Amino acid sequence: NLSDLAAMGATPEVYTLALRIPDERDDDWVAALARGLAADQARYGVTLIGGDTVGGGADGDSGPAMLSVTASGCLARGPALRRGGAAPGDDVWVSGTIGDGGLGLRVCKGEAAGLDAAQRRFAIDRYQLPEPRVELGPALIGTATACLDVSDGLVADLGHLARESGLAAEILLAEVPWSDAAAASGYPEIERITAGDDYELAFTAPPDRRDAVREASRTTETLVSRIGIMRPGSGVRVLDRSGSPIAVSRTGWRHR
Structure with missing residues (x-):
C-alpha cells in the first residue's frame, strides 16, 4: 500500500485495517502485531483510522489469520504519477x-x-x-x-x-x-x-x-x-x- 502511494507521488496519511484473529493466536501474537504496526506508523507517519476485527470460526475450524490494509495519501502538488506518460528517448x-x-x-x-x-x-x-x-x-x-x-x-x-x-x-x-x-x-x-x-x-x-x-x-x-x-x-x-x-x-x- 505505501509503496503504491509512493509510486504515484503521494505522501501516506491514513490506513484502515480489517483483521481476522484465529482462536490459536494468543495475546502475545496480537501484541507483537500491534508493536509492528505502531513501528510502521511512527516510521511512515500514518494513522490507523478504522477497520474491523473478528475472531475465529465455529466448530473449531478457525482458519488462517487474515489482514486487509487500505492506505490513503495526499498529493502536495501537481498531478499524480502514473504508469503511462513516458516519451521516446526518456x-x-x-x-x-x-x-x-x-x-x-x-x-x-x-x-x-x-x-x-x-x-x-x-x-x-x-x-x-x-x-x-x-x-x-x-x-x-x-x-x-x-x-x-x-x-x-x-x-x-x-x-x-x-x-x-x-x-x-x-x-x-x-x-x-x-x-x-x-x-x-x-x-x-x-x-x-x-x-x-x-x-x-x-x-x-x-x-x-x-x-x-x-x-x-x-x-x-x-x-x-x-x-x-x-x-x-x-x-x-x-x-x-x-x-x-x-x-x-x-x-x-x-x-x-
Whole structure:
C-alpha cells in the first residue's frame, strides 16, 4: 500500500485495517502485531483510522489469520504519477538496489550459499521488511513522466510501464544496481531483475531532467541509477554488456 502511494507521488496519511484473529493466536501474537504496526506508523507517519476485527470460526475450524490494509495519501502538488506518460528517448531510472527481495527469499529457503551472516540478515530484511520510497516518490512530481513500484520484478514492471505508455523499454544490464549481498551471492543477474518483491521505484524522465532526478535523490538520500531508455515499439529488451539482447523466458510475477 505505501509503496503504491509512493509510486504515484503521494505522501501516506491514513490506513484502515480489517483483521481476522484465529482462536490459536494468543495475546502475545496480537501484541507483537500491534508493536509492528505502531513501528510502521511512527516510521511512515500514518494513522490507523478504522477497520474491523473478528475472531475465529465455529466448530473449531478457525482458519488462517487474515489482514486487509487500505492506505490513503495526499498529493502536495501537481498531478499524480502514473504508469503511462513516458516519451521516446526518456531515461529509465530505478531507486535502490534490485534483486534483494528475491535473494532474501532464497536465503529463507536455504538456497543462498556463500553469504556471511550480515549479508544473510540484510537479504532477509529486504524481503520481509521492505522500505517503500515514500520520500522519493513525492520528490519526483514534475520530473518523472511515468512511475511504478517494483513488486512483480523489474522486467515485468517495466513491461507494465511500457505498455501503458505505448512504448518499449530497453534495460542495460550493466547499469542495474546490485547490493553487495546480491553481488556476492552468485544469484544470476537475469534472475535478480525478474524476482520481484524489491519495492523500489522504477520511473522515466527526459534526459534534460537528469539534474532534477539527482537533486531528488540527494534531498531524499535515496540512491537512483539510470539503467535504460524508452524507445518506439513494445515490450522490454534487456541488453548485455556488449549491447546484445538477452533472452528472458520469465519476466516476473504474473497476476492471474
